[in-house]
Amino acid sequence: MSSTSTSKNIYPVEAATTKTTPDSPQKYYTYDEMAAVLPENNCPTELWDGELIMSPSPSFYHQEIVFRFCELLARWVRRHKLGKVVVSPIDMVLSQARCVQPDVAFISNERLSIVQRVIHGAADLVAEVISEGERQRDRIDKRDLYEQHGVKEYWIIDPEPQTVDVLHLESNQYRLVGRWRSGEVAASALLAGFTVSATGLFMGEE
Secondary structure: OOOOOOOOOOOOHHHOOOOOEOOEOOOEOOHHHHHHHOOOOOOOEEEEOOEEEEOOOOOHHHHHHHHHHHHHHHHHHHHHOOEEEEEOOOOEEEEOOEEEOOOEEEEEHHHHHHEOOOEEOOOOEEEEEOOOOOHHHHHHHHHHHHHHHOOOEEEEEEOOOOEEEEEEEEOOEEEEEEEEEOOOEEEOOOOOOOEEEHHHHHHOOO
16 A cells, blocks of 8 residues: 555555445455555454454553553563563464454463464463453454464453453363452463462452
């Protein structure tokens, strides 16, 4: 897309919408095509079956929770020298038709080869903080996607009911390790000893 475009959006018009009209049929992309078309940016952008999904930036509260969880996980991983932790936005490319941007991702030392310019493959642990209107996407769609592609542990952090779900992959299927609420402490099955206070996540209290 030429820099002389008159569109107010910094992205190509066909890439900036997921709606189909008779005059402008839906455009589908491979990940490589999407990466070539879109400039580097901080806008939440994912690829689902070749369809470009762009969302508004998350709320301040959402990002506070993401930061708190990332800080706790990164500190634990550094202390035990287990691998790398990254926070969104970062592409996690699961196939040429599927690319997501998890809020937080952990990649173990044994699998650091998947870390290149972006993450090519499934992270070992992924956390998603549910945004308003995204419950179906995070609780069902991404759960199924992460299970299918072998994400070993999936944390679903839901600010509305203030719950933390931990799902652990066993025999290629997720098992609910537990659901914790404010006043309780969530625990990882993948990273033995890693725990998170639900109250701390949601309220910023230790």
